Amino acid sequence: MDDDTIAAIATPPGEGGVGLVRLSGPEALAIAGAIFRPARPGPLRPFRLRYGHVADPASGALVDEALCAFMRAPRSFTREDVVEISCHGGPLPVQTTLGLALAAGARLARPGEFTLRAFLNGRIDLTQAEATLDVVRAQTAAGLELAQAQLGGWLAREVRAARAQLMECLAYVTAVVDFPEDEVPAQDIGPQLRAGLAAAERLLAGAAQGMLYRQGARAALVGRPNVGKSSLLNALLRADRAIVTPIPGTTRDTLEETASLAGIPVVLIDTAGIHASADPVEQLGVERSRQALRGADLALLVLDAAAPVSPGDLAIARLTVDKPTIVVWNKADAAPSTFDIQHSTFSIQHSPLASVATSASTGAGLEDLVQAIAGALLGGAPPAAGEARLVSSPRHRDALLRAVAHLRAAAESWEAGRPADLLAGDLTVALNALGEITGETVGDDLLDLIFSRFCIGK
Ligand SMILES: Nc1nc2c(ncn2[C@@H]2O[C@H](COP(=O)(O)OP(=O)(O)O)[C@@H](O)[C@H]2O)c(=O)[nH]1
Ligand SMILES: [Mg+2]
Known part of the structure; x- marks a missing residue:
């Protein structure tokens, strides 16, 4: 886990009603204390909005009027201390405020780093992290509905449930591989295996339609x-x-x-x-x-x-x-x-x-x-009206394709009574593929790739 404090402008560049500078990390409160002067003196309290001014601690010069909100860890988006300073939405007030935060010890956030921290700190899973970007980029009302549903966590829950069942299958199969057969009580993992496969197939079945609503067509x-x-x-x-x-x-x-x-x-x-x-x-x-x-x-x-x-x-x-x-x-x-x-x-x-x-x-x-x-x-499928539970990302679809292929092979091996180590191999690959969706089995390279698509401040 990162132990530095990040800062970024969270609103788009240009003029707007308000501009927001966001801080997250152990020093967020201290940095805010240095650059924000509440109108009524006193420390920033969690989950209270305070009115005051952003001021340069070195010169005392006022930068802008502002509202300051402090969300104390772990009850924040990143599960770290988060401070949000809203000032007037001009390039100069927001950039100056950010500059003061950086001078006071914050580091400029990388693209998607707030969401990455929310993921790494376990507040959201990878499908929810990706959904935040889908919400921002939704092109139609139906696309927004899909993204909101995914943000709500249905996909993560279904993948985790399937994974839990398959994990039990793998535990049994591994035990059979590791110990002589007479020491492991015989167990019929067939039904669990088929249920896991059916869950993955069900998710995959909706993917073409989900991707159409999210990505569109020409x-x-x-x-x-x-x-x-x-x-x-x-x-x-x-x-x-x-x-x-x-x-x-x-x-x-x-x-x-x-x-x-x-x-x-x-x-x-x-x-x-x-x-x-x-x-x-x-x-x-x-x-x-x-x-x-x-x-x-x-x-x-x-x-x-x-x-x-x-x-x-x-x-x-x-x-x-x-x-x-x-x-x-x-x-x-x-x-x-x-x-x-x-x-x-x-x-x-x-x-x-x-x-x-x-x-x-x-x-x-x-x-x-x-x-x-x-x-x-x-392609003849009924439209997704009201059906927001569709896999809509090519990344998820690809992982499901791999999971389904190996689960089919595993189910076949089980029915045919093939050696347990063969089954264990297919189950492991399938479990890893499913884990990639929620982020439980995901490498740093993939995380970098996913979060680099976000903007800074998200
Ligand atoms: N009566 C009628 N005229 C149309 C219709 N659609 C287009 N037009 C006319 O046909 C002409 C050519 O239209 P345009 O859209 O530029 O055709 P394009 O060259 O295929 O892009 C214009 O004068 C349009 O007003 C239609 O449905 N009915
Ligand atoms: Mg024309």
Whole structure:
């Protein structure tokens, strides 16, 4: 455990209502005592907010008005003495306050070091530490719900429960390896082993969906110039982000914007249209579409419902054969009565995941499009509404994959009556993999990697 006292600015840089300097460690109270002068004299008392001033102890010069809170160990975020000084949210007051704290003996905190201390001191496990960052970075309400649930500790509890069961299995198997069989009373660990495996499999089953809500997906709007791609982007974002004009080729760059579609953060990629290009391929928008499709998880093939399907449409459609695709018949408001026939003919040729008729102008069909996109990304799984208990991090998913593989092998070995040392090997690997999730069996390298993604002051 670190025995020095760390300090950092916990609020974002720039101007704000308040700026917060945070201290944690054995000297936090002494340092605060040196740089904070309460309006009414007297020592800082735990869990009492005090009004006063930050002042330079050397010169006595006042830096700012401030509120000071002292959270005494172990009842604090880090389980160490923590002091938070809130002053006016300008760069100078907060930086000067931090400078005084450092001059008085604190060390500048590394990224995520407050949360790291909370983890190392056992206040939170690794899944909760990671969840604090997910809360900060949540992109949609559903993503926030997942992060809050994980912060509440459900994942750690489930992993620990599975681990405890498997630990008993390992204890028995190890005893069998170490002692002659007649000295160890026979025990059927099959049910416990299968229960541990089932728990890990259950967690893994929700991971794809959880990761989708946390990390999002990329959807490319492709189609001929002027079919309404940029209008659809705007309609989906409910904001005028892209420039729309009746002149084909208005969009000059590829635009990327994140929309929350049924709770999933979806990066919508709008292709640049074409400038008056002599290249016939370019004129069809093929190259641009190819570019937008690169790295996209889903293609939104936009067609003009008010016009016949053209060779340009077909050329772009061919680019989407390898991608999950939704056909979007836009300008449905202006579509002729023959529209349905055209629709089904094209769908047979292309076999998309879904076909939706929309009007970016009137908003008709947009909700259907959102549902079609969510359905395609979720792969038929029901949406996570109200189901916040999903594994949502690739790190957790990878550890679960390893755990499940070795638990399956262990369960098989047990059923087949294979040697106990083989079982012990698989169980140990699985237990370590599960322990990586909660941080019980995690190396310093991994901790460094995880906490370096945090900002300073978190
Ligand atoms: N009637 C009708 N016009 C639309 C619709 N969507 C877009 N437009 C019009 O079609 C033109 C081209 O739209 P734009 O979004 O720039 O197409 P893009 O080149 O595919 O990005 C503009 O004049 C839009 O107002 C729609 O649903 N119905
Ligand atoms: Mg456009």
